[in-house]
Structure formats: structure tokens, C-alpha cells
């Protein structure tokens with residue numbers, strides 16, 4: 001039976017869950033995969049009061065783990081710069097690396113893949129997207145032989161959780177606090193609610209299937225921090241669900257990547273996935289549409305993804321990543337056709353007729369519209385669902401209404 005000696009760097013949520021999961025499932029892994037996993041050392045600059053590692057050796061300098069007799073380094077410190085130095089140092093010593101760190105791959109992916117290749121060592125990162133829900137291995141190996149057309153879905157469990165709470169009647173602020181109290185959001189939630197975490201993940205997936213660079217070229221990144229209960233109520237009236245959607249798709253040989261709040265039809269598969277669930281729809285030429293969903297966060301769910309990579313190391317000779325394509329062509333978001341939901345708030349009684357005049361002047365066709373009067377307050381909310389229009393035409397219309405006395409926002413409607 002093959003033995004794999006593991007060095008772990010970082011001693012937080014995922015690392016401790018990895019330690020306990022390996023102990024818990026060691027015999028099962030031996031039986032199903034004929035691999036014996038042994039944790040040789042942990043790089044932890046302090047003890048974790050929530051977990052006792054028993055006899056496993058603790059090293060206070062994470063770089064000392066690289067001097068131990070290990071077959072793989074598991075990087076679980078998070079962040080970018082220190083993680084990059086640690087991973088590069090492992091490659092120089094010909095030690096394969098497994099990581100759950102999407103930020104370091106987003107920022108330094110192309111460099112790290114090249115270094116892994118130059119040193120002929122494996123570099124695996126299944127848990128960096130959708131935690132333990134098998135996604136990266138599915139795209140790299142399970143779907144080998146397919147040409148990909150698109151990949152789209154919810155990649156941030158915190159955003160999906162917050163939106164689900166808002167659907168149940170909570171405000172954005174209360175939902176965020178509730179998510180933090182339940183361990184579904186960090187104390188500083190910026191990466192989750194501003195769409196950055198999901199942008200990291202869609203960039204990694206797009207690199208795998210379309211060869212886009214890491215770090216990627218600039219693309220649309222918007223989070224859910226401006227979504228209100230009223231947006232969710234209006235979406236509901238029009239038979240949509242609000243979701244944070246990340247997507248990468250090729251059309252006419254050109255790539256578009258984006259990560260933004262959007263409306264999804266209630267009949268759509270993604271609409272039914274609530275709370276911290278992640279979900280993706282992958283469209284390929286040979287199979288058509290494939291749906292996957294599962295937990296996208298949590299210590300044990302992430303440890304599962306890390307373990308699957310470690311077990312894969314026992315059987316695969318080399319697995320870094322395909323290099324990025326240099327001549328990839330891109331589409332511009334402003335040239336894209338979408339239907340939009342336009343929401344306008346104002347205290348002017350004439351606001352609806354004023355907006356309709358501007359819509360007509362800009363030749364923007366409307367599929368549905370409605371009005372909400374806010375009781376005895378003078379405020380009024382008008383909403384308009386457009387037919388498919390070029391994003392640049394919407395921009396011109398928005399410039400036109402910006403001199404009316406109103407606030408407005410738009411949400412893309414997914415096709």
C-alpha cells in the first residue's frame with residue numbers, strides 16, 4: 001500500500017478539519033484507494049485552542065515543514081504573498097503542493113503553474129472552488145474530450161445565504177449579521193459581499209476550460225451589497241430569484257467573464273439552490289448541460305477536496321495546469337445583449353410617465369412593468385423589465401434619466 005506523508009501549513013478551520021477527517025476516514029481511504037495517509041508535521045505559529053493534534057509534530061515556522069520528510073505540502077495559510085513564497089519554495093524542493101487557496105491562484109496562478117511545470121511537481125487545488133464539491137477534477141479530467149461553451153453559477157456560499165435570508169424577510173444588514181453569527185461570513189465580509197471571492201473562483205474555472213490568464217484581464221465584478229429587500233420582492237413578482245452569478249462563456253471565439261448579482265428565472269435549476277449551497281451549470285459540446293451543486297464552504301467540506309487531491313497524488317504522475325492562452329480574444333460587457341430589470345425610486349408623482357417617455361425616446365422595449373406606492377410616504381418605486389437590449393443602449397438611457405429627481409438601479413436578467 002502506498003503511504004503519503006503530509007505536511008500541513010496553517011492551523012485554522014480547514015487545517016484542523018483536515019487533521020480530524022484524515023484520522024476519521026483513514027481506514028476507509030486505505031480500503032477504497034489503497035493509500036495510507038500520515039500527517040508528519042503541522043506548521044502553526046500558535047496552538048489552535050479548538051483542536052488538539054495529539055502526537056503530531058508542531059513547527060512554529062511554517063517553512064520548517066519543508067525540511068521534514070514529506071511527500072506533499074498542504075498550504076492552508078490563505079492570503080497571497082506569503083502563500084506564494086511558501087508554494088514556490090516547496091516546488092524548488094520538488095515537493096508537490098495541494099492548496100485550498102483561491103486568492104493565491106487568482107493572483108499568481110500563471111507563475112505558479114509554470115514553476116510547478118519547470119520543477120515537474122504536482123500542483124492541485126480542488127478545494128479552492130466549491131470546497132469539496134468536485135468541480136476542478138470534473139473539468140480537468142472527467143470532462144476531458146469535451147469542448148466547453150459556458151460555465152455559470154453561484155460560487156459564493158455567503159452571498160447565497162444572505163440572499164436566502166432576505167427572501168425570508170430579513171434586511172441585508174440583519175442577514176449579514178446572522179451569517180456572521182453562524183460562521184457563514186467573515187468578520188470582514190468584503191471579499192464575499194463585493195463579489196471578489198466569486199471572481200477569484202470563476203477566474204480559476206475559466207483558466208482551466210478556456211485558458212484565460214491568472215491573474216485575469218479586468219472583468220465585471222459586482223457584489224450583493226446593494227441588493228435590498230425591495231429588489232427581491234420585485235424579482236419575486238416577476239417570477240425571478242436574485243442570485244450572485246459568476247460566469248465565463250465563449251461566443252464567436254471570444255470570452256466574457258463576469259461576476260455580478262442577477263435575476264434567474266424561478267424555473268431555472270440555479271434558482272432552487274438556497275443558503276450556503278454552491279451550484280454550477282456547465283455546457284459542453286458532447287454532453288450538453290451538466291448540473292452540479294454542493295456545499296461550498298466549511299472546514300470538513302473543504303478538507304474533503306484537499307483529501308481528494310492528496311489521494312490523486314498517489315496515482316497521477318504529473319498534474320499542473322494547462323498554460324494560459326496568449327491570443328485569447330475577449331467580448332466587452334457593453335456590447336452584450338441582456339434583458340434588464342430597471343428599478344426607479346422617486347418622490348415625484350410624474351416619475352413613471354417621465355421614465356416611460358425616456359424609454360420610448362431610447363427605443364427600449366418593455367416586457368413588464370409595475371408600481372409600488374409606499375403607503376403614506378410620498379415615495380414611489382417603478383420597475384421595468386426590458387426585452388433584450390445592448391448594454392450600451394441601457395447606459396445611454398441611464399444617462400438620460402440621471403437628471404430626473406430619482407434613484408435608480410439595474411439588474412441583469414440571465415438568459
Ligand SMILES: NC(=O)c1ccc[n+]([C@@H]2O[C@H](COP(=O)([O-])OP(=O)(O)OC[C@H]3O[C@@H](n4cnc5c(N)ncnc54)[C@H](OP(=O)(O)O)[C@@H]3O)[C@@H](O)[C@H]2O)c1
Nearest residue numbers: 010011012013014015076077078082100101297298299302
Ligand atoms: N474555511 C472555509 O470554509 C474555506 C473554504 C474553501 C477554501 N478555504 C481556503 O482555505 C484556506 C484556509 O482557510 P481557513 O478558513 O482554514 O483559514 P483560517 O481559519 O483563518 O486559518 C488560517 C491559518 O493560517 C495561519 N496563517 C495565516 N497566515 C500565516 C502566515 N503568514 N504564516 C504562518 N501562518 C499563517 C493562521 O495563523 P494565525 O491564527 O496565527 O493567524 C491560521 O492558523 C484559505 O485559503 C481559504 O480561502 C477555506
